[in-house]
Amino acid sequence: MLTYEENELVTKTTPGTPMGEAMRRYWIPALLSRELPEPDCPPVRVQLLGERLVAFRDTQGQIGLLDEFCPHRRASLWLGRNEESGLRCIYHGWKFDVAGTCVEQMNEPADCSFAHKIRTTAYPAREMGGVIWAYMGPREKLPPPPSFEWTQVPESQRHVSKVVEECNWLQALEGGIDTSHAPILHRTISATTSKAGVPLLGPFVRGKAPTLEVDVTDYGYRYAGIRPLEDGQTYVRTYHYVMPFTQIRPQQFRFPGSGERSKIAGHFWVPMDDDNCMVWNWMYSFRDEPLTEEDRLERGSGNGPDHVDQTTFRSLRHKGNNWLIDRQVQKTDTFSGIDGINTQDRAIQESMGPVVDRSKEHLGPADRAIIVARRLLLQAVKTVSEGGDPPGTGTSYYQARAIEKILPQGVAWRDALLAEMYAMPEPVAAAH
Numbered sequence: 001m002l003t004y005e006e007n008e009l010v011t012k013t014t015p016g017t018p019m020g021e022a023m024r025r026y027w028i029p030a031l032l033s034r035e036l037p038e039p040d041c042p043p044v045r046v047q048l049l050g051e052r053l054v055a056f057r058d059t060q061g062q063i064g065l066l067d068e069f070c071p072h073r074r075a076s077l078w079l080g081r082n083e084e085s086g087l088r089c090i091y092h093g094w095k096f097d098v099a100g101t102c103v104e105q106m107n108e109p110a111d112c113s114f115a116h117k118i119r120t121t122a123y124p125a126r127e128m129g130g131v132i133w134a135y136m137g138p139r140e141k142l143p144p145p146p147s148f149e150w151t152q153v154p155e156s157q158r159h160v161s162k163v164v165e166e167c168n169w170l171q172a173l174e175g176g177i178d179t180s181h182a183p184i185l186h187r188t189i190s191a192t193t194s195k196a197g198v199p200l201l202g203p204f205v206r207g208k209a210p211t212l213e214v215d216v217t218d219y220g221y222r223y224a225g226i227r228p229l230e231d232g233q234t235y236v237r238t239y240h241y242v243m244p245f246t247q248i249r250p251q252q253f254r255f256p257g258s259g260e261r262s263k264i265a266g267h268f269w270v271p272m273d274d275d276n277c278m279v280w281n282w283m284y285s286f287r288d289e290p291l292t293e294e295d296r297l298e299r300g301s302g303n304g305p306d307h308v309d310q311t312t313f314r315s316l317r318h319k320g321n322n323w324l325i326d327r328q329v330q331k332t333d334t335f336s337g338i339d340g341i342n343t344q345d346r347a348i349q350e351s352m353g354p355v356v357d358r359s360k361e362h363l364g365p366a367d368r369a370i371i372v373a374r375r376l377l378l379q380a381v382k383t384v385s386e387g388g389d390p391p392g393t394g395t396s397y398y399q400a401r402a403i404e405k406i407l408p409q410g411v412a413w414r415d416a417l418l419a420e421m422y423a424m425p426e427p428v429a430a431a432h
C-alpha cells in the first residue's frame with residue numbers, strides 16, 4: 001500500500017508536480033508517425049501529462065509539437081493551416097515554425113509586427129520505430145534517443161498501435177508488471193473455445209501460482225515469474241520494467257501449437273492527464289521473422305481495428321458500456337467474459353476508478369514487482385527534485401529482451417535465461 005500522500009505524489013504528472021517533473025526527463029511516445037502521413041498534412045491534437053498540444057509535419061517533413069493554444073488570444077492551432085513551413089492560426093493569421101517561433105502576424109502592419117518577440121512552447125520531437133516521440137523536460141537534460149530494440153528492426157518485423165484507457169497511468173502500468181494476474185484474468189476456461197485468451201492447457205495456466213524474483217537494474221528492473229509444472233519442470237516468464245512506464249514481455253509461447261517464436265511485445269502507459277492514459281502496444285521479432293497480417297490485426301489482444309476506433313483511438317468496449325461483458329461467455333469460454341486480452345486489462349484497471357486509492361490495498365508476495373516499481377518511482381521523484389538523473393535515461397535498456405522458457409527441474413532461471421535477456425554478450429548488472 002501507499003499512503004494518501006505517496007499515492008498523490010506518484011500518480012500526478014501535470015506541469016509542476018514532482019512526478020510530472022521526473023516523467024518529463026524521458027522521451028515520451030506522442031503519436032503514431034502514420035497520423036502525420038505527409039508534409040503539410042492536417043495537424044493532430046495530442047495530450048501528454050496534462051498538456052494540450054498540437055503536432056504537425058511541415059513542408060520539409062520536420063515535426064512540430066506546439067502548445068495547442070495560440071499565444072495571441074488562445075485559439076486552437078488545431079484549426080490552423082499547415083502551409084509553407086509553418087502552422088498558421090486561422091483567427092488572425094499568426095504563423096509558427098516547428099521551433100515555436102512566430103514568423104508572421106497577418107493582423108499587424110509590417111512596421112508594427114512584433115513576431116520576432118513571440119515564441120510558443122515547442123517540444124523537441126523525433127521519429128523512431130513508426131512513433132513520434134516528444135521530450136518535454138529541460139533542454140540540457142535531453143536523454144539519448146529511445147532506441148528500444150523494437151524501434152531498430154525493419155518495419156516488416158515490428159508493429160505498433162495505441163488505445164485510450166480511462167484511468168491513471170500508474171494503475172495501468174501496474175497491470176502490465178503483474179504476472180500473477182495474467183493466467184487468471186486472461187485464461188480461457190474451455191479447451192475448444194474460439195475466444196482469445198491464455199490457453200487452458202498451456203504452461204501459463206497449468207503452472208502453479210508463481211514465485212516472483214526481481215533484479216533491480218540501472219533502467220528499472222527485470223523480473224521472473226516462476227511457475228512449477230506438474231512434471232517437476234518450471235515455466236519461467238521474464239519481463240523488464242523500463243522506467244518510468246514501459247513493460248517488455250515475452251510472446252514466444254502465445255498460441256498453442258505455434259512452436260517457439262522470436263516475438264517480444266510490450267506496452268507504454270503514457271499519461272494524457274491524471275485520469276486518462278494512452279496505452280501503446282508494440283510487438284516485434286528479434287530474428288529475421290516478419291510479422292504476419294494476423295499479428296498486425298491484433299484480434300486476440302483487443303487493440304486492433306476490430307476493437308479500437310483508429311481515428312479517435314477509443315476502445316469500442318469501454319467503461320460506459322461495461323466493456324460489453326458477456327455473462328454467458330464468462331460461464332462457458334473465458335474467465336472474464338470480455339472480448340480481447342488487453343480489453344480485459346483495461347476493464348479491470350478502469351473498474352478501479354480514475355485513480356485507485358492505494359491506501360486501501362492488501363498486497364502480498366505476488367505483488368512484489370509492483371511494490372518495487374513504486375519504490376523506484378518514488379526514488380526517481382526524489383532524485384530529480386535533488387537535481388540528479390533518474391534511472392532509465394541511459395542506454396542500457398536498448399538491448400533488453402523478454403524471454404519465456406520451460407526449464408528442467410533444478411535449473412535456475414538466471415543461469416538459463418540471463419544471457420538471452422539482452423541482445424549483447426554481457427547481461428546488464430543488477431544494481432545493489
Ligand code: FES
Nearest residue numbers: 070072073089092
Ligand atoms: S488567436 Fe491566433 S492569431 Fe489571434
Ligand SMILES: [Fe+2]
Nearest residue numbers: 175182186345
Ligand atoms: Fe493483463
